[in-house]
Amino acid sequence: xxxxxQRSTLPGFHLALGxxxxxxxxxxxxxxxxxxxxxxxxxxxxFWNVVTAPRTLAACRLSFGAAFAASLVNVPVGFLIAxxxxxxxxxxxxxVDALVDFPFALPTAVAGIALTALYxxxxxxxxxxxxxxxxxxxxxxxxxxALVFIGLPFVVRAVEPVLxxxxxxxxxxxxxxxxxxxxxxxxxxxxxxxxxxxxxFNLAFxxxxxxxxxxxxxxxxxxxxxxxxxxxxxTKLEQYDYNGAAAIAVVMLMVSFVLLALTNALQWRASxxxxxx
Numbered sequence: 001x002x003x004x005x006q007r008s009t010l011p012g013f014h015l016a017l018g019x020x021x022x023x024x025x026x027x028x029x030x031x032x033x034x035x036x037x038x039x040x041x042x043x044x045x046x047f048w049n050v051v052t053a054p055r056t057l058a059a060c061r062l063s064f065g066a067a068f069a070a071s072l073v074n075v076p077v078g079f080l081i082a083x084x085x086x087x088x089x090x091x092x093x094x095x096v097d098a099l100v101d102f103p104f105a106l107p108t109a110v111a112g113i114a115l116t117a118l119y120x121x122x123x124x125x126x127x128x129x130x131x132x133x134x135x136x137x138x139x140x141x142x143x144x145x146a147l148v149f150i151g152l153p154f155v156v157r158a159v160e161p162v163l164x165x166x167x168x169x170x171x172x173x174x175x176x177x178x179x180x181x182x183x184x185x186x187x188x189x190x191x192x193x194x195x196x197x198x199x200x201f202n203l204a205f206x207x208x209x210x211x212x213x214x215x216x217x218x219x220x221x222x223x224x225x226x227x228x229x230x231x232x233x234x235t236k237l238e239q240y241d242y243n244g245a246a247a248i249a250v251v252m253l254m255v256s257f258v259l260l261a262l263t264n265a266l267q268w269r270a271s272x273x274x275x276x277x
Contacts, residue, residue: 035253038246050247055223056232060248063229064255066140067208070147074204075197077148078155085156086163100157103150108213115146116217138220143228146214151204158200162193198267202260209256 039047050056085097103111119126119136129136136142166189212230220226229252236245 032253035246035250038243039250042243042247046243047247050244051251055227056229056248056251058224059227059229059232060252060255062140062143062226063209063252064259066143066147066228067205067211070144070151070208071201071205073144073148074151074155075201078152078200078204079159079193079197081152082156082159082163086160100153103153108150108211109217111149111214112146112217115142115149115214119145119218137218138222138226140226142218142220143215143226146218147208147211150211150214151208154203154207155197155200158196158203159193162196163189166192195267198263202263202267205263206256206260209252 042050081100085093085100116137117123119129119142121127121130121135121137123137126136134141136145210230212228212234215228216231219228219231221228221231229248233245233248236242236248
């Protein structure tokens with residue numbers, strides 16, 4: 001007697017995998033591969049001259065540096081906001097929760113104009129910062145503030161579900177064993193949220209590196225000083241230097257890939273350590 005394998009009403013593994021690979025190829029792999037195809041039209045000397053030009057190096061340092069700084073700021077701030085939303089009930093909580101997602105829905109150009117009006121020398125906040133000797137627009141600080149604004153929701157939404165899943169009884173058990181609040185946070189809560197914090201950092205960093213619309217208004221766009229890499233790519237495209245734009249894009253892609261791979265490795269090690277414990 002032969003046992004017939006029961007057919008599933010859902011697509012099988014091979015069909016689902018085929019559609020997945022096809023979709024990722026059309027949406028991600030093929031467009032990214034065209035960057036390398038376009039860059040291959042340059043000789044190595046031409047490619048090297050483009051990516052090592054002082055203007056290119058300055059723009060990349062600014063983009064990656066500001067993105068990294070903004071992501072570092074967003075990790076503790078995003079954790080605090082996620083903690084409040086996950087653990088407390090208060091009047092207006094739904095409004096606060098909706099405001100967290102506001103940068104997702106707000107057009108980047110509108111965000112850039114609003115941030116510039118807020119932090120410029122005559123802005124509501126900027127005028128006080130300038131009087132205190134802290135220029136908050138058209139410099140590294142202004143760019144970082146814009147990237148903090150657009151990256152914060154990624155950290156909050158990555159951490160909040162994890163905090164909601166942590167059983168409060170674990171904290172009560174730690175307290176009953178004599179652990180203080182700081183010990184409970186350090187040994188019970190924080191290890192559980194490390195992977196989600198790294199995920200939020202990854203997402204915020206990836207978004208910040210390629211951000212354009214919300215930054216160009218507050219950056220000042222001065223070559224070798226406040227010009228971000230995406231703007232330099234746009235400038236080369238406007239000059240019909242498509243190969244040069246592709247070369248800079250390839251460098252940004254490779255650096256981003258390496259940095260994201262490192263943080264993903266740290267995330268994997270943190271998850272593995274939690275699983276062993």
